[in-house]
Structure formats: structure tokens, C-alpha cells
Amino acid sequence: MDTQDKLDKLDKYPSMAVADNENNTRMIEKASVGLQLKAIRTQNKLTLEEASKRTGLARSTLSKIENEQISPTFSVMQKLASGLDIELPQLFTKPKESKVTGRRDVTLNNEGTPHATLTYEHELLATQLRNKKMMPYKSRVHARNFEHFGEWVRHEGEEFLLVLEGEVQLLTEFYEPATLVEGDSAYYDATMGHLVISTSKKDALILWVTAE
Amino acid sequence: MDTQDKLDKLDKYPSMAVADNENNTRMIEKASVGLQLKAIRTQNKLTLEEASKRTGLARSTLSKIENEQISPTFSVMQKLASGLDIELPQLFTKPKESKVTGRRDVTLNNEGTPHATLTYEHELLATQLRNKKMMPYKSRVHARNFEHFGEWVRHEGEEFLLVLEGEVQLLTEFYEPATLVEGDSAYYDATMGHLVISTSKKDALILWVTAE
DNA sequence: AAGAAAAGTTTCCTATAGGAAACTTTTTCC
DNA sequence: GGAAAAAGTTTCCTATAGGAAACTTTTCTT
Incomplete structure (x- = not known):
């Protein structure tokens, strides 16, 4: 059977299951x-x-x-x-559910407020590099009213942020709210609840770098 | 440089990513x-x-x-x-190791700690925090200071940089020079020789974050 | 519909991957 | 410590991947 024949077979029979003595089964996918x-x-x-x-x-x-x-x-x-x-x-992977997220949304509970969703649009950087020590990304923080805040964001590791455009308020679980303008930065433990909201009329642009 | 030499180099210096404003990333990766x-x-x-x-x-x-x-x-x-x-x-994916932090600190920087060399003026950020996983700082790269880029800069860990102002050339030991304009970023192994020079008439402003 | 241009495929050749076996290094065992 | 066995590497050869260009098919253009 030559190569083309094999490939023809694969085309017809996408995947196959193989089992060993203990009936441990594994699938051999046709990963084209x-x-x-x-x-x-x-x-x-x-x-x-x-x-x-x-x-x-x-x-x-x-x-x-x-x-x-x-x-x-x-x-x-x-x-x-x-x-x-x-x-x-x-x-070689069939496009299924988006595995790596290009954006991470944070929804805040605001009872009685119709469109009370604060959205960060995250743009991951250097995504092609895996196993990085740091994860850099830019976020567009949608302009919104600063009184409406809800759930804290928390995650493992430490976080650094720098304001590239606009003016934001950095709200944290244990510290006073901080106003950050373009060029300002912050560094904190990300397991502490934290939240950034735009206080300017425009969206704000933030650079984040996290490390676990 | 023959194939084996390249592979030897790659062995030591894993990979690098360069991104522009639209997050179009050019990257050379060593996935061994x-x-x-x-x-x-x-x-x-x-x-x-x-x-x-x-x-x-x-x-x-x-x-x-x-x-x-x-x-x-x-x-x-x-x-x-x-x-x-x-x-x-x-x-081709390295298993990720995770560490845990117990610290709950936040530090804000409106002005940092300056530290000048011939070509760079470094302004360390978040200096109040010790034992950080990441070390962020801003650098003013003096305009067209070509005389002083004799030796490569090398240090432990990985490095992320983002151009805040101006236009620079990122020179590295093993990759083609990359021109980075405002908003562009790069991520690389800092043990590889690297160097940033300003190609615009003005000084350039860079944000760096390093992690070991 | 015919000719031109662009997109895609195949051919032919060179470079390199993969296999069999010889060779070298490391480990085991007395 | 030395011989034997096992593990790992290199050599040499064949099979196949990858590039340049010829060839075929499809898409425009008028």
C-alpha cells in the first residue's frame, strides 16, 4: 500500500480505537x-x-x-x-470550543441597571510563546460610571499594570481606591480582590503583565 | 552557521515573540x-x-x-x-509549574526611582515591594546613541517590553533586528544577548518587565 | 466565448528524514 | 577492575520531504 493509498484510507476512516490487554482504550484520531x-x-x-x-x-x-x-x-x-x-x-486540532481565550469578560451584578456590564477586552500578547513566566496583555476598559462595581477579580499570582491611555480607578479589596492616569502603574498580589474601571469618558487602555 | 549550530543555539535560547499594535505577532519559537x-x-x-x-x-x-x-x-x-x-x-509543550504567593501587597507608582547609564535612564517601578516575581521599569533610550552598543545585555529570566514612545530597534544575538514602534511589544529569553537602540530622532520610552 | 492572468498541481531534482547495522559508551556482575 | 551485557550514537543507505519550474485548471476581462 503506497502513501496515497494510506491517505485515501485515512480520508474514509477518520479515527480508530485501540485497546490493550486491560482494555484501556485510546483513540487514534485522524489529525489532518x-x-x-x-x-x-x-x-x-x-x-x-x-x-x-x-x-x-x-x-x-x-x-x-x-x-x-x-x-x-x-x-x-x-x-x-x-x-x-x-x-x-x-x-491538527479540529476547531472546537475556543481553548485559549482571546478575551476575558468580567460581569458585574447591578440589579436594576439595564446594561450594567463592565467589560474588559483582553488582547493577549506573545501568545505563540508557550510556558512563559509572564503573561502580558492589553485591555480596553470600557468607559463607565464608577459607582457601579460588583464582584472582585481574583486569580493566582502577581499582577503589574500600566495605564497606556485614559484614566482609571483601581479598586482593591484592602486598599483605598487609586486613580491612575496615563503612565501610572501598579503592582499587586492578584489573589486580593481587584477591579479596574475607566473614569474618563473614553475607554481606557491598560497593559497588564501577570506572573504566577 | 550550520544546522547543528543553530540547534545548539536554540537549545540555549528558547524563543522570542514580537507583536505590533494589532497584535500581529511574529515569533520564532523553539518547541523542542x-x-x-x-x-x-x-x-x-x-x-x-x-x-x-x-x-x-x-x-x-x-x-x-x-x-x-x-x-x-x-x-x-x-x-x-x-x-x-x-x-x-x-x-512540544513544556509542563507548566506553578508557584503560590501568600503576600497581599499593592504599591502604586506615579514616580519611580531613576538610575542612569550612558544609553538608558532606568526608572524602577514598584520598588517598595520586595521579593516580587516580576521587575517592572521604564527606560528612556537616548536617541540614536549608536556608539554605546558594544556588548550585549544578558541576564537571567525572561523579558517583556512595550514601546511607549518613539521607535526603537531591538537587536538580539540570534534573531534579525526588529523595528518596534509605539505600541509594539516583544517577549524573549533575556539570557540571549539583547539591546535596544532608539532609531527616531527623539528619545524612546520603553516599559520593561522581567521575571526570573 | 476567447484570451489573459491568476491560482493550483505535478514533475523533477536535491536535501533530509528514517531504518539496519556497526560502533561507542555506560552499566552490571563476578 | 575487567568482561559481558545493555543502552545509546553514528554511519551508511533508502525513502521521502521540500523547492524550482513546468504544466494544468480556474477566474477575470473584454
Whole structure:
């Protein structure tokens, strides 16, 4: 059975379960880099030529990978992920529920207030690097009325923040509220309840860095 | 620099990410299948011979992968994952270790502690807090001060930087120089030689956060 | 609908991954 | 400490991945 035959089979029979003596079963998924790559490329409206430029790989190579004519090496997969600005596992994982969150929302309870939701829009930075000691991200803090606050945000580790734009109020569980303007920063233990709200009319832009 | 040399370097200097305002991240990552494979195999107390039997791959192939002499194809990585009964991403993702903090401190900075060198003026932030996991500071990078970038800067840990004002060039020991404008950021292993110079006529203002 | 241009595929060749076996290093056991 | 066994590495060869360019198919354009 040649390679193409094998691939044809895989196409028809996506996955398979294998069990050992103790009946420990494991699934062998058909993890198709080709199909994933093609999906990602077409969703981003890229031609093979453009994808080639971004990844530094030959047009022909991309075509052959997409058509499952070859199995890419790991180094090629890294170039694909890097060049197309995706996480490496996306190349062989069916798009399911969003695993890495691009945004983290905090909802506050405000009884009687119709649209009383304070939303942070988080934009993760350096996401392609895994196992970082620090997690940097920018947040747009929507402008809102500063009296309405609810649940504290808490999480493991320490947090540093710097105000890039606007003016915010940093509310914490154990300290007085602090007003921070552009250029101001704060550092605190994130297990302490904390909350940032925009006190200016515009949204505020914040840089956060957390470390556990 | 031949392939082995590159791999040797990569071994020591894992990876780096550079992001612009739209969070388009260019990154060069070292996700070592070799080191991961060796770690998994030895932790499971398997010899190359046993791993070979389980995965159906040659002993020599496994050895070469572990020693980063070759980049395995995706189909080989699937055999590794399946045969060693692990998830595929484990082959290039380091297990994360977590630490716990008991401290509950917050410190605010409207003005920090200046500390000047020839090219940089450093302003340490959150100095009141000791034993932090992260060390944040702002630097004024003097404009076009090209004479003083003789030696690389190196230190333990990882470093994140964000350009607050101006335009700089991030020079690193093993990667192409990266031009960063206001809002751009970078994340890298600080044991790799690195250096920032201002390419605009004005001084540049940088936020740094380091963690060991 | 015909020609041109763009996108995608295949061919052909070179570079490199993977396997068998020889070789080297490390461990075990007396 | 030395021989034997086991574990790991390197060599050498074959199979296959990856790149350049020719070729085919699809999409515009008029």
C-alpha cells in the first residue's frame, strides 16, 4: 500500500480505537494537517502564493501538504504556525470550543441597571510563546460610571499594570481606591480582590503583565 | 552557521515573540520535540529499544530526534504520541509549574526611582515591594546613541517590553533586528544577548518587565 | 466565448528524514 | 577492575520531504 493509498484510507476512516490487554482504550484520531491548513488558509483568504511568502515555504510544498501528499516535518509545522499567526496545535486540532481565550469578560451584578456590564477586552500578547513566566496583555476598559462595581477579580499570582491611555480607578479589596492616569502603574498580589474601571469618558487602555 | 549550530543555539535560547499594535505577532519559537521526547521516555523509565517497540520507529531515529539531529515528520510525531500514550501537543509543550504567593501587597507608582547609564535612564517601578516575581521599569533610550552598543545585555529570566514612545530597534544575538514602534511589544529569553537602540530622532520610552 | 492572468498541481531534482547495522559508551556482575 | 551485557550514537543507505519550474485548471476581462 503506497502513501496515497494510506491517505485515501485515512480520508474514509477518520479515527480508530485501540485497546490493550486491560482494555484501556485510546483513540487514534485522524489529525489532518492538510485539511486544517487548507481551512485556515482559505478562511484567511490567502492564496498559496501569499501563504508561501508568509511562511517561507514553497507554493508546491504547501499544495502537497494540503492535499496530503506529504507529511510535513515539525520544523515546517512551526513555520506554518508562525507565518500564519496561529497556534501550532491548530494545525491538527479540529476547531472546537475556543481553548485559549482571546478575551476575558468580567460581569458585574447591578440589579436594576439595564446594561450594567463592565467589560474588559483582553488582547493577549506573545501568545505563540508557550510556558512563559509572564503573561502580558492589553485591555480596553470600557468607559463607565464608577459607582457601579460588583464582584472582585481574583486569580493566582502577581499582577503589574500600566495605564497606556485614559484614566482609571483601581479598586482593591484592602486598599483605598487609586486613580491612575496615563503612565501610572501598579503592582499587586492578584489573589486580593481587584477591579479596574475607566473614569474618563473614553475607554481606557491598560497593559497588564501577570506572573504566577 | 550550520544546522547543528543553530540547534545548539536554540537549545540555549528558547524563543522570542514580537507583536505590533494589532497584535500581529511574529515569533520564532523553539518547541523542542527532542527534549520533550527524552523527558517523557526517561520519566517512564523506557529505553530507546522499548520506545522503539512501542512506537514502531527505529532506535536510531528516536536517538536522532532526541538529540535534535532531525526534525520528525508529523506522521512520526503521531506514532510517538500514540505509542507512548500521550497527547500530541505534549511533544512540544513544556509542563507548566506553578508557584503560590501568600503576600497581599499593592504599591502604586506615579514616580519611580531613576538610575542612569550612558544609553538608558532606568526608572524602577514598584520598588517598595520586595521579593516580587516580576521587575517592572521604564527606560528612556537616548536617541540614536549608536556608539554605546558594544556588548550585549544578558541576564537571567525572561523579558517583556512595550514601546511607549518613539521607535526603537531591538537587536538580539540570534534573531534579525526588529523595528518596534509605539505600541509594539516583544517577549524573549533575556539570557540571549539583547539591546535596544532608539532609531527616531527623539528619545524612546520603553516599559520593561522581567521575571526570573 | 476567447484570451489573459491568476491560482493550483505535478514533475523533477536535491536535501533530509528514517531504518539496519556497526560502533561507542555506560552499566552490571563476578 | 575487567568482561559481558545493555543502552545509546553514528554511519551508511533508502525513502521521502521540500523547492524550482513546468504544466494544468480556474477566474477575470473584454
